[in-house]
Amino acid sequence: xxxxxxxxxxxxxxxxxxxxxxxxxxxxxxxxxxxxxxxxxxxxxxxxxxxxxxxxxxxxxxxxxxxxxxxxxxxxxxxxxxxxxxxxxxxxxxxxxxxxxxxxxxxxxxxxxxxxxxxxxxxxxxxxxxxxxxxxxxxxxxxxxxxxxxxxxxxxxxxxxxxxxxxxxxxxxxxxxxxxxxxxxxxxxxxxxxxxxxxxxxxxxxxxxxxxxxxxxxxxxxxxxxxxxxxxxxxxxx
Numbered sequence: 001x002x003x004x005x006x007x008x009x010x011x012x013x014x015x016x017x018x019x020x021x022x023x024x025x026x027x028x029x030x031x032x033x034x035x036x037x038x039x040x041x042x043x044x045x046x047x048x049x050x051x052x053x054x055x056x057x058x059x060x061x062x063x064x065x066x067x068x069x070x071x072x073x074x075x076x077x078x079x080x081x082x083x084x085x086x087x088x089x090x091x092x093x094x095x096x097x098x099x100x101x102x103x104x105x106x107x108x109x110x111x112x113x114x115x116x117x118x119x120x121x122x123x124x125x126x127x128x129x130x131x132x133x134x135x136x137x138x139x140x141x142x143x144x145x146x147x148x149x150x151x152x153x154x155x156x157x158x159x160x161x162x163x164x165x166x167x168x169x170x171x172x173x174x175x176x177x178x179x180x181x182x183x184x185x186x187x188x189x190x191x192x193x194x195x196x197x198x199x200x201x202x203x204x205x206x207x208x209x210x211x212x213x214x215x216x217x218x219x220x221x222x223x224x225x226x227x228x229x230x231x232x233x234x235x236x237x238x
Contacts, residue, residue, distance in 0.1 A: 009128060013135025020143040020198075021205050025112035029103040030144060031194035035155065038162050040148030041141070042096045043103060046085040048137030050107050053081040055121040055133030062122045074117045075108065082107045096165040112140060143201065150197045155189035157182025 004012070019025050026047070033039045057077045065073050086104050089097040097104065107113065116136055121129040153159055157179045163171035187193045 003124065004128065006128070006131060009131050010135050013132065013137075013139045014142070015139070015205075018139040018143065018205075019112040019116075019136055020140055021202050023112065023115070024202075025115060026110045026140065027198070029106060029110070030140075030147065031191060031198065033100055033103050034144055034148040034151055034194060034197075035189050036152045036162065037145060037148045037160055038096065038166050039099060040144035042089070042093065042100055042166055044137075044141030044144040046082075046089065046100075046104055047107055047110065047113070048134070048141055049085050050078060050081045050110075051113055051116065051133040051137040051140075052130060053084070053133075054078045054113055054117055055129040056126055057081075058117045058121040059124060059126045059129035070122070071114075071118070074114060074122070078113055078117065079108045093166055099165070112136065143198075146201060147194065147197050150200075151188045151193055153178070155185050155187075155193065157184065 013019075017023060020027070020030055029043055029047075033043050054074070054077050058074055061073070061077075082105060085107070086097070089100075089104065116132060120132050124132075149159060152161065157177060159176040159178070160171075160174040163174045185193075188197065
């Protein structure tokens, strides 16, 4: 495959080929746990860790694994890193781990992770593979946090509630309440609100892309109306 520059890898992960907004992968956990920002950050960090580790490991073994066992080997690698993420969360953020529940083990089946391992990491060197894992993970994390913030703010009228579950007692006072006597909007906390929120984020990205494309076309030089050079005729006409 044609090698990508670091700039292209960064742009793909964060914007052009974002796993959530463009590839539309990993939607099950994305829609299920983003009712609050802390849930979104917890799942996003776990996914980022697994993406980084699996991409690097797959790239390192890419020349030693046969075609017949390629996908099972990738799944085993991903499952190993998911187990590490589970154990770390159980040790340091146990209450958050309980809230996220089954969606941490389900990272093994996340199509975004297996897709990057098969489509990119297995065909390139460790450096670009690791960078791709970082950027794809960050792109997924950003969408999770934006969706979680939107749903928490509209649904409950708060931001950063229960951040102490992730960052300890020091973050217990980080709660922001922009509105007084806010009537909870249950729709945004429930799964239908997640679909609506994600749809708005996808529409916003597409709108920005269309605007940038229109500006690029306006900035391009336009050819002359005639499309050819004028020829000057000299001499006497009798």
